[in-house]
Amino acid sequence: MYSIFDYGDMIVDRVRMEAYTQAVRQAVKPGAIVIDLGAGSGLFTLLACKFGAARVYAIEYNNAIQVAREMAAANGYADRITFIQELSTRVSLPERADVIISDLRGVLPLLEQHIPSLLDARERLLAPGGVLIPQRDTLWAALLSAPAHYERHFRPWQDDLFGLNTQACSRLLANAWRRVDITAEELLVEPQCWATLDYRTVREPNLTGELNWKIASPGTAHGLGLWFDATLADGVQFSNAPGNPKMIYGRAYFPWPQPVELAAGDEVVVRVQANLVDNDYIWSWNTRVFAAENSAKSKIDFQQSTFFSAPLSPQHLRKRADNFVPSLNDDGQITQVVLHKMSEKQALGDIARDLTQQFPQHFPTWPAALTRVGELSLLYSE
């Protein structure tokens, strides 16, 4: 969940704000119906009003929507804005929108429910011929010669830790990527585009791309850098490429498990894959390096995936298995009681009183019980 500081950082990023302002200005004609998808503190909503929108639906799940409400009132736009604190996939609107504005990206556009949310909004909430901002993102990659990133990634667990063996951590780290600041000097090869996300036509959240570099000048490679460029609207673009001013998105370092000496003439083939599983992307990056003199057999073969970056707990896996027969723990019993009473239309205060009687060791006081009941109500009530 974003904090007020995060929203501040987004605004301080002037390249982003100016590009979005320009795109909104171009797209929002007087009288337009607009959706601000993931409205946050509501700045795009206010801009859409300023540029003449007849109505803006500001959809935001986070409490930040309350800031957006206050700012709308302070700027005299409250009567043109409908605030909806909900996930957009659960929202139905009385009319379709001429423009949908969003920025649900992270370091890369492949973040959680970004693409499914946009797909859903495009199909259900956008008018025929309506405009999506952003229009298109392109995904880029390059090989990096970046000892500093490599060191920072692996070093904590490679230093002499009092003579302890910390291999388990190194293995996890070799399968994890992180946000870093990549400079133009760290690029070992010409960047290549490995995928394009055209939001007007994209059909599914998963992406695969293949990269192929012929090494021109030798060097030590430490992995891949990934970033994206955006086309918000016709003629309105920004780039996160190394060498450009650093934006809020940043760039991603996908490490190799060890540095690789690349000779001139070597061929490097990388297959990048991003698959949305539940709410998170599993990233895989498989690398093969072929020497010029022997292109039949690869001299390097790395198979890396974020699937192996999170420690798997056997205890947790067992509890998720289809043949597991559970019995409820205390939290489960408490939640069951609360949901049952909610379905019987009891008021929260009465439910809390029951909890203090049924679970006195957990809820010595009525306010303590009401806190728990309130949390469950937030999640599970309409």
Place this chain on the structure above:
Amino acid sequence: MYSIFDYGDMIVDRVRMEAYTQAVRQAVKPGAIVIDLGAGSGLFTLLACKFGAARVYAIEYNNAIQVAREMAAANGYADRITFIQELSTRVSLPERADVIISDLRGVLPLLEQHIPSLLDARERLLAPGGVLIPQRDTLWAALLSAPAHYERHFRPWQDDLFGLNTQACSRLLANAWRRVDITAEELLVEPQCWATLDYRTVREPNLTGELNWKIASPGTAHGLGLWFDATLADGVQFSNAPGNPKMIYGRAYFPWPQPVELAAGDEVVVRVQANLVDNDYIWSWNTRVFAAENSAKSKIDFQQSTFFSAPLSPQHLRKRADNFVPSLNDDGQITQVVLHKMSEKQALGDIARDLTQQFPQHFPTWPAALTRVGELSLLYSE
């Protein structure tokens, strides 16, 4: 939840690691029974084994415990360690410990359930005469002359944002503190200790302190800096004071809503209060400034509290009110069905099959339903 990167950052902090290593070495006698409370990736656990512990109970709720398990095996200590993936307050042990090692702090030691967890462990799990690491933290504060922190805190919303009024955000920010890097040059006054947390004797998680400075040389003040110093064991200490090497904890900037010109002879009185409410601390910092020539009436009177830093949503408040009569949303109905079937001892796979029949629009496939059932099982089953 901490990631593998966070654990790496903790280890890279050599001041911290060396102080902890020294304290563990001093406290753990051969044959000792040790608890590593919030063991994370298990480094303190391994150190305790190395220094001769007969048994270590490594308690960690996070999946990181799996890394700790692997590292224990790789270092030949597995047979001396009992791993427990659970919140410590829910754990009972067959014996009491001679030493409890923990580091549940954040920027400041007042973080979530840190103190309640330690209190509980001290009363239930520590042997009489047993040793707590850390032993004691002291909390410090100073007035800052730090235009850079002030600017960074408020500026995003004060710049000309296309002529929009963004007061609502400034008000939230004036009630929020953040982690920053405070230099010795930014101290406007001599730091004062406003509270001591002696873990051997502390009885409750809330703290209040009063600070009082007589201004010696004039300057512009922008708020308070807070940090802590630690005594891990007799003679083993570290300090987060500005001027010392930056540790993983950092320092906190508590802003004033506006810069204040302080004259020589002015008296500044600040009352700092930290109260644990549910799982988070509410911080209040109330400031009064008295001029030397008129000490009867304050010339400045700021009342700030993180209570006002989070946007409150009326919709959410309504759903938590004691007179609110809820009806279950879809998620609530799904959870109710799953808990009911769990209490009837059905296997997860069977419960998932029922979900696909009862809620086909939510669970078009059995794996989708099993994912949800598995998540609920993790939370609510034993």
